[in-house]
Amino acid sequence: MEPRGMKKWHPFAIMSEQYIGLKEMINKQVEVVQPVLTEEQMEQMNFTLIEALHTNKQVYLTYYNQGQCITEKGFIQFVDFLGDLFIFIDDVFELKNKMRLSDLIDVRFV
Template sequence: MNFILIEALHTNKQVYLTYYKRGQSITETGFIQCVDSHGNLFIFMDDIFKLKNKMQLSELIDVRFV
């Protein structure tokens, strides 16, 4: 997953993100804006509303290219 996150960040490729939020599995489409492996977080911009979301890497279940 780390490889895909870094590649998506550097190439600005769109990804499907699946993550846990409040006990639910959520899948969104968006673009990776920042990856901080030392701080255990990443920032992505969702495809629909163009909102930036800060997430913990530990909440991430899966990431795939669109």
């Protein structure tokens, strides 16, 4: 006797409205609230950002985006503390990404 595996659930994928609704419900369940950082954590992140910018070291960036905490690896190219903006180049596609500093959760060296 062979297990049916995903064949058992395949008919449910045909009803696209239900499939989209289920996907949205699952995404809402895994959403997290943006963490609030202390002054000490923000200061440590600022020092790490400045050091990574000047030494061109690779860093892990953890940031908040639409209910998720995302971690990427890349290089810091530009930091504007007054404009709440930084630019980093991701390691995978080597694309420039503009982000707000207020969305940043953690910065660590690789």
